[in-house]
Amino acid sequence: MIHTLFQNEWRALLRDGRGIVLLVVGALVALVATWTSASTDSRHDLAQDAAMQAARTAWNERQVDSAHGRAHYGDFVFRPSGPLSKLDSGLQAVTGRVVYTEAHRQNDAVHKPQQASASLLRYDRLEPSTVLQLLAPLVLVLAGFGIVSSERESGRLRLLWISGVRALPLMVAKTMALWTLGAALCVLVVGAHVLFADAVDLGRTTAFLAVHLATLWIVAALVTGASAWARRSGTAAALLLSLWVLGAIVLPRLAAMTAAAMDPLPSRDAFQAAMQEDREQGLDGHNPSDARRLKVEQEVLAEYGVESRDELPVNLGGLIMQADEEYGAQVWDRHFGDLEQHLERQYALAGGFSFLNPLQATNRLSMAIAGTGLASHLEFLRQTEGYRRELVRKLNYEDAHGVERNEEGRMRRTTTKEFYTSFAAFEYEPLTLGDLLGRRVADQIALATWLLGACAFVLFTARHLDRRGVL
Amino acid sequence: MIELEDVVMEYPGHRALDRLRLSVSAGRVYGLLGPNGAGKSTTINLVTGLLRPTSGSIRVDGIDAVAEPERARGALAYVSESVALYPFLSGIENLQLFSRLAGRHLDVGESSACLLRAGLQADAHHRRIGTYSKGMRQKVGLAIALAKEAKAIVLDEPSAGLDPSASHDLAERVRELAGNGLAVLMATHDLFRARETCDTVGLLVRGVLRAEWDASEVKDRDLEAAYLDLVTEGASNAAGAASA
Numbered sequence: 001m002i003h004t005l006f007q008n009e010w011r012a013l014l015r016d017g018r019g020i021v022l023l024v025v026g027a028l029v030a031l032v033a034t035w036t037s038a039s040t041d042s043r044h045d046l047a048q049d050a051a052m053q054a055a056r057t058a059w060n061e062r063q064v065d066s067a068h069g070r071a072h073y074g075d076f077v078f079r080p081s082g083p084l085s086k087l088d089s090g091l092q093a094v095t096g097r098v099v100y101t102e103a104h105r106q107n108d109a110v111h112k113p114q115q116a117s118a119s120l121l122r123y124d125r126l127e128p129s130t131v132l133q134l135l136a137p138l139v140l141v142l143a144g145f146g147i148v149s150s151e152r153e154s155g156r157l158r159l160l161w162i163s164g165v166r167a168l169p170l171m172v173a174k175t176m177a178l179w180t181l182g183a184a185l186c187v188l189v190v191g192a193h194v195l196f197a198d199a200v201d202l203g204r205t206t207a208f209l210a211v212h213l214a215t216l217w218i219v220a221a222l223v224t225g226a227s228a229w230a231r232r233s234g235t236a237a238a239l240l241l242s243l244w245v246l247g248a249i250v251l252p253r254l255a256a257m258t259a260a261a262m263d264p265l266p267s268r269d270a271f272q273a274a275m276q277e278d279r280e281q282g283l284d285g286h287n288p289s290d291a292r293r294l295k296v297e298q299e300v301l302a303e304y305g306v307e308s309r310d311e312l313p314v315n316l317g318g319l320i321m322q323a324d325e326e327y328g329a330q331v332w333d334r335h336f337g338d339l340e341q342h343l344e345r346q347y348a349l350a351g352g353f354s355f356l357n358p359l360q361a362t363n364r365l366s367m368a369i370a371g372t373g374l375a376s377h378l379e380f381l382r383q384t385e386g387y388r389r390e391l392v393r394k395l396n397y398e399d400a401h402g403v404e405r406n407e408e409g410r411m412r413r414t415t416t417k418e419f420y421t422s423f424a425a426f427e428y429e430p431l432t433l434g435d436l437l438g439r440r441v442a443d444q445i446a447l448a449t450w451l452l453g454a455c456a457f458v459l460f461t462a463r464h465l466d467r468r469g470v471l
Numbered sequence: 472m473i474e475l476e477d478v479v480m481e482y483p484g485h486r487a488l489d490r491l492r493l494s495v496s497a498g499r500v501y502g503l504l505g506p507n508g509a510g511k512s513t514t515i516n517l518v519t520g521l522l523r524p525t526s527g528s529i530r531v532d533g534i535d536a537v538a539e540p541e542r543a544r545g546a547l548a549y550v551s552e553s554v555a556l557y558p559f560l561s562g563i564e565n566l567q568l569f570s571r572l573a574g575r576h577l578d579v580g581e582s583s584a585c586l587l588r589a590g591l592q593a594d595a596h597h598r599r600i601g602t603y604s605k606g607m608r609q610k611v612g613l614a615i616a617l618a619k620e621a622k623a624i625v626l627d628e629p630s631a632g633l634d635p636s637a638s639h640d641l642a643e644r645v646r647e648l649a650g651n652g653l654a655v656l657m658a659t660h661d662l663f664r665a666r667e668t669c670d671t672v673g674l675l676v677r678g679v680l681r682a683e684w685d686a687s688e689v690k691d692r693d694l695e696a697a698y699l700d701l702v703t704e705g706a707s708n709a710a711g712a713a714s715a
Contacts, residue, residue, distance in 0.1 A: 004571050008557070015559035155555035159612075162519055162549040163572040163619070164541070 001165065002173045009147070009177030019143060023181070026139045030131045030189045034086075037127040038196040041086045048097070052078050052425065060421045067399035067415055068321060071392050074102030077426040079380045082371030083201040084208055087193050088129035090372025099381070101388035128189045129366050132212045133359055134248045136182045137219040141240045144178040144223040146233035148465075153233060167465035171458050175217075175224040182216035203433050207369045214451050215362040221454035225461040247359040255353035255360060259346045271339060278331045296323050310409060318400025325392050332385065340378055347374050354446035361446040368436040368443075375439045379431050387426045394423070472496050472654045473518060473623050478527030480513050480678075487513045488678045491527070495623070495671075500645060500655040502669035504662065506702050510678040511658040515627050518656060520544050532622035532654075545573075548616030552628040554608040558601035562586055562611050565600055570618040577618055589614035590644050606637035613644050616653075623654040630661045642668040662694050674701055 013019030055076040062073065079097040082090070148171075151157040160170065190209050194200050223240055230236035266274070297309065300319055309316045354361035367373035402415040437444065473495040480488040488510045495501040505511050516522040517529055520540035529536040529543075536543035556565045563582045570577045577585065586596050591610040600608060609629060616624045626645065630638040638661070645668055649655050659665050665672050672694070674682045681701045 001572060004568065008568055012557065012559055155551055155553065156557070158519070158521065158551070159549065159555055159569065159615075160572065161521065162544050162547060163569045163615070164545060164574065165572050166541075 001169045002176070005165070005170060005173030006177050009174055010180070013143065013177070013181060019181075022139050022143050023184075026131075026135065026185050027188055029126075029135060030128070030185050031192055033126045033131045034128050034189055034192040034196065037089070038086045038193070041081055041089070045081055048078050048080075051076070051098070056425055059423070062420070064415060064417050064420070066413060067395040067397075067402060067419075068317065070420065071321070071395040071399070072102060074100055075391060075423075075426075077101050077384045077387060079384075079428050082376060083430065084193075084204050084370035085372050086197060087127070087190070087208060088366045088370035088372055089127060090129075090367035090370055091374060091377055092372050095377040097380075099384045101384060101391065128193060129363075129370070131189060132186055133215070133363055133366065136185050136212075136216060137248070137359065138244055139185065140178055140182050140216065140219050140223050141237075141244050143181055144174075144220065145227055145237040145240050147174050147178060147224055148228040149230045149233040149236045152231075166462075168459070168462040171224060171228065171462045171465070175220050175458055178223060179213075179217050179220035182220060183213055186212050186216060204369050204371070207433060207437070208366060211362055211365045211369065211447065214447060215358055218358045218447075218450045218454040221458050225454075225457045228461045228465055247357045251353055251357040252360055252363070255350040255357075258353070259350035262349055263342070263346050265339070265342055265346065271335065275331060275335050278335070279328060293320055296320050313403075313405070314400045315403045315411060316400075318396050318398070321399065322393065322396035325389070325396060329389055336381075336385075343374060343378070348442065351442050351446075354443050355449065358447060358450040361443045361450065364443045365437075365440055365447065368440045369433065371430050371436065373436070373440075375436055376431055380428060383428055384426070391423065472530075472532065473501075473625075473656050474528075474530045475514070475518070476528045478514075478517060478529060479525045480510070480517060480522065481525045486678055488517075488524075491675075491678070491680055493673055493680060493683070495654040495656050497622070497652050497654050498649050499670040500649045500657060500668055502665035502672040503656065503658045503675055504660070504665055504672055504698060505658075505675035508677075509675040511675055512627070513678075514675070515625055515656070515658055518625055519547060519549055546622040548619050548621035548624040550609060550612035550616065550624065550626045550629055552631045553605060554612035556600045556608055556611055559599060561597045561599055562591060562603070562607075562614075563596045565611055566614050566618060569615045573619045575618060575620075582614075582618070585614045585618045586611065588617055590640060604637070606633050606641065609633075609641055610644065613648065616648065617651075621653065623656070624648060626655065626657040626659075628659055629657060630659060630664045638664055662698060666694055674698060676702055 013023070055078075059073075059075060062070075065073070077099045079099075081097070082092070085092060146153075148157070151160065186209065190205060194205065222243070226240050226243075227233070227236045230239065297316060297320070300312065300314075300316055301307065301309070304312055304314070306312055351360075351364065354364065364373065368375060398415055398419060402413060402419070403411050404414055405411055473493075475491050475493050478488055478491040479486065491510070491514065493501065493503075503511050503514060513522065517524055518531065518536065520536055520543060523537060531543040532546035534543040534546060557568065560568065563579060563586065566582045566585060567577055570582075583593065583596055587593060589610045591607060591614065595603065595607060600611070603611070629641055629645070633641060642664055645655055645657065649670075657665075657669065670686045672684050673680050674697075682697070684697075
């Protein structure tokens with residue numbers, strides 16, 4: 001019976017002008033989104049590859065300067081696009097993928113796509129995740145608001161009932177028919193991605209597909225249930241469109257605003273002022289009169305058993321720079337660690353709204369799976385800082401030890417071009433799918449709860465229909 | 472057959488049916504007359520299992536429709552005033568769909584034969600229902616009943632909105648169904664058609680079966696005058712009871 005009813009729903013969708021329009025428009029938008037996202041991402045990747053090459057060439061070809069000078073010259077660190085960033089660019093538009101690393105400073109990302117954008121809206125870029133998380137639910141609402149109510153209004157529900165149709169198979173068949181409409185869009189989007197992508201991460205792609213298919217099942221169940229409860233199709237349409245606006249537009253903003261109000265982050269200026277204050281209690285490698293610098297100098301002289309810096313076999317400046325760097329790293333670890341915890345706390349607070357809004361749970365899981373969410377960005381910043389420290393440590397070591405004294409006792413640098421060209425470029429190690437999903441357990445629980453709730457809603461509505469709803 | 476015994480149906484503050492007793496045997500057509508609000512639709516909803524009575528028993532083909540509504544529905548077919556079919560399907564497709572849902576698989580030949588028996592011309596079988604007249608839709612409804620091999624059929628205002636020719640045609644089909652052994656319960660406002668079609672006519676006024684005439688009585692009597700007398704009397708009684 002479910003099969004017959006399911007077939008009939010699809011026949012209705014295909015023969016009904018509205019169904020065809022929604023299918024064709026939905027498929028077109030899905031394909032355009034996939035294609036534009038893939039081409040934008042590919043263009044961005046090509047530009048980034050070129051920039052990486054240029055930065056590497058500039059680093060390698062630069063005249064042999066002092067290691068200290070090179071530490072200040074710095075290096076650009078590039079984050080490759082996430083494994084599924086063509087499907088969901090997530091926070092990358094806001095967080096950026098390029099960081100300028102230099103001695104003594106931990107910089108923010110630069111060249112953020114959002115800076116070049118005319119809009120700060122979430123919908124600025126039409127990409128597959130937007131289609132699946134916002135447009136596909138809307139398509140299901142438009143295709144399905146009358147899926148049961150129109151049967152009641154026309155009197156067909158009564159005829160179906162007398163023909164022996166029970167409410168549960170009817171509800172299941174209609175939910176499945178609606179879901180397969182969304183699933184078709186989903187498979188189309190992911191299939192097109194697989195076709196356009198250079199390489200496919202099967203695990204992530206499967207997880208991405210599963211999360212979106214689950215969400216569309218939830219939406220299909222809600223639409224079918226609401227249509228069964230509503231006395232009129234117009235009422236069902238008004239209710240479902242309101243729910244869509246709430247889930248797609250209002251609640252995500254409310255979640256972010258609530259989290260920010262409950263646990264506000266320090267402003268960028270306050271964060272940097274606090275860092276600076278702590279930093280000033282360290283030692284200034286550039287200020288010879290600094291008392292703390294003198295203390296390190298005394299320790300180095302004692303270590304080498306000499307009276308003055310002119311007798312040292314090493315460049316004192318390099319050692320002081322490294323000591324300063326290590327102190328700066330401690331300050332950064334403390335402040336950035338706090339900030340990171342704060343961000344995660346705030347993100348978790350906003351995540352509470354996933355239990356109110358399945359679209360939010362999906363959005364967060366989608367970004368996590370695509371490797372474009374907060375956890376991936378924080379991991380990128382951690383790896384960037386690790387790379388920066390190692391770079392600066394090597395340069396400071398070279399600055400201290402890459403010297404020799406001539407007969408007059410004057411110090412001469414021995415650093416070669418090969419030393420600089422031996423530096424490996426930064427390579428980002430993305431978090432594994434397991435790591436990422438392990439950090440988004442609450443969102444998975446929220447989605448699973450919604451999934452079970454949606455199934456329970458279908459069962460409950462079927463019982464309601466069995467009792468009286470057919471009239 | 473269809474049997475209702477002492478059926479009471481109460482809504483909050485309102486008794487829609489009061490100890491209704493009626494019986495429709497196999498091969499007979501029972502016409503249920505009554506003004507608006509008399510309880511005809513409630514009776515039909517009870518027989519088709521869409522409502523449960525407050526008390527009393529309802530049997531369809533010997534099956535207790537209150538205790539086993541699904542089994543009872545298996546023996547029952549229903550044709551409403553405006554048969555609600557799927558407009559995007561053809562007559563044959565609608566028949567095949569509803570038959571399949573009722574557990575019977577008809578091929579195109581069987582479906583066509585069924586539609587022809589119900590009086591639908593062959594050239595309409597493959598046209599979409601959206602292009603059908605009301606009378607044609609009702610014939611598909613009758614074909615669904617035939618295909619289901621139902622033991623009883625309930626018709627709710629079947630002739631409403633039909634032209635005299637279509638109404639006559641429908642009446643003939645209904646008689647044929649009864650001739651095939653089906654028990655037919657027909658709610659109608661159409662006194663003329665009731666007189667022409669029914670073996671028994673019951674008059675329901677304010678939930679009470681006020682009169683029941685068999686075919687010979689119906690033919691001999693001025694049905695309209697009797698109807699108006701009983702309906703007016705029922706209204707006066709109700710007004711008296713309310714003022715008392």
